[in-house]
Amino acid sequence: MDPATTRQRAHDHRDEYLSLLERLVRIESPSRDRGGGDAFVDALSSVLRDDGWSLRREPREDVGDVVIARLRHGAPGPATLLLCHYDTVHPRGSFGAQPWRVEGDRAAGPGVLDMKAGIVAGVLAPRLVRDAGAALAGPLTLLVTSDEEIGSDASRALIEAEARQHARVLVLEPSRDDGALKAGRKGVALYSIGLHGRASHAGLAPFDGASALVELAHLVLELTQVGNAEVGTTVTPTVAHAGTTSNVVAERATLAVDVRVPDLPEAERVDAAVRGYAVRDPRVRVEVAGGLNRPPMEANAVNAALLERALALASAAGWSVEGSVVGGGSDGNFTSALGVPTLDGLGSVGGGAHTSDEHIRIGDSLDRLGLLASLLMEA
Ligand SMILES: [Zn+2]
Incomplete structure (x- = not known):
């Protein structure tokens, strides 16, 4: 036919x-x-x-x-x-x-x-x-x-x-x-990043705290630099949560990141950047979960x-x-x-x-x- x-x-x-x-x-x-x-x-x-x-x-x-x-x-x-x-x-x-x-x-x-x-x-x-x-x-x-x-x-x-x-x-x-x-x-990679700082009273002991929220802000800005529009790699922070109450230094923060890559070398480059993030505040611990979900x-x-x-x-x-x-x-x-x-x-x-x-x-x-x-x- x-x-x-x-x-x-x-x-x-x-x-x-x-x-x-x-x-x-x-x-x-x-x-x-x-x-x-x-x-x-x-x-x-x-x-x-x-x-x-x-x-x-x-x-x-x-x-x-x-x-x-x-x-x-x-x-x-x-x-x-x-x-x-x-x-x-x-x-x-x-x-x-x-x-x-x-x-x-x-x-x-x-x-x-x-x-x-x-x-x-x-x-x-x-x-x-x-x-x-x-x-x-x-x-x-x-x-x-x-x-x-x-x-x-x-x-x-x-x-x-x-x-x-x-x-x-x-x-x-x-x-x-x-x-x-x-x-x-x-290809699609999804990351879920946890930041663990230290809580303290924002008025009585502000410097005792290690803010997971401030660290999250640095992390978000750094990640947005990892993308490469020219080759089609995007790194997009999509969901963030931080803190508990307005007068407490945030102990915990979480971030979801959506990554799209044209090929495997790009996937590996982005993965290394995400996992290699160097904290500004050494008292904050970073935990990275996730990775490449679908290969390109x-x-x-x-x-x-x-x-x-x-x-x-x-x-x-x-x-x-x-x-x-x-x-x-x-x-x-x-x-x-x-x-x-x-x-x-x-x-x-x-x-x-x-x-x-x-x-x-x-x-x-x-x-x-x-x-x-x-x-x-x-x-
Ligand atoms: Zn479908």
Whole structure:
């Protein structure tokens, strides 16, 4: 089936796409919400079973179950892993009593863009291929995890094990807001820094105290100098707490720092700077926890080749898209770091991710569904 026909067939599936998306968005599934997660996995499993996927459902300690679904009726070509997560950043009820809205070309709801529309694309792309009497190029695995928004601690090992058994990974996260695919992502490091000083009465014995708060101020200013905008490294202090009462020298302070890096040497440079901070007041002790959470997804040769295939298929279907490198990390960072060709941003197109304005653009997202189906028919 040629790319233009596949694109048309994706648009013909508009009603199916929207009704499955509505069903999945209405089941609110914030990270760590076991009830929401279970309900979501129940609904998704029944859809996948009806479509002939074989399923494995793996429980996790503090987050919802993980779903591993496999389709083996393709040709004996290279195996593809579709990577998704169903947890969202939106607490239940944050979109009000009516979490699902469609207006014209826009569908809105909690997690609609990030990334329930991506999951819908993962379900519908192979269905579309089958409905057209065409065949998948090779075996297909759909991995749907439950903790991407909180760092993927519970699913990282499984993601990496699955990636090693596949020839390529297509990540169904949303595209950049302008529609660009994601061929590279920065690495993400998170630090939690504790400062331990000495309390004292600010009026009676001000010099007996060692202020964790004053030290925190020095630390924050020093860290902001560690970034390097030219190469894309950012070091952003994000949350600070210090002190107890207005007349007491602060004994304790804590600081959270968000770090984004383009490559591993930059990650190591920033890590050394954070851990090597020299206190101004030697009575204050510094404790650093955290570090690199997601390695960078570098725009390397194998990722670039996969991107080129996607761009060519889109252009053969009569539309155009570009590749990009973005600051936000995803589970694609893990698979790319293993050297498995990885392409991200294939899920849906829209805006307002992680906000109350989260939405997809339906027409653009259906183009993307067609592109995904075309990729799955290509060896
Ligand atoms: Zn996401």
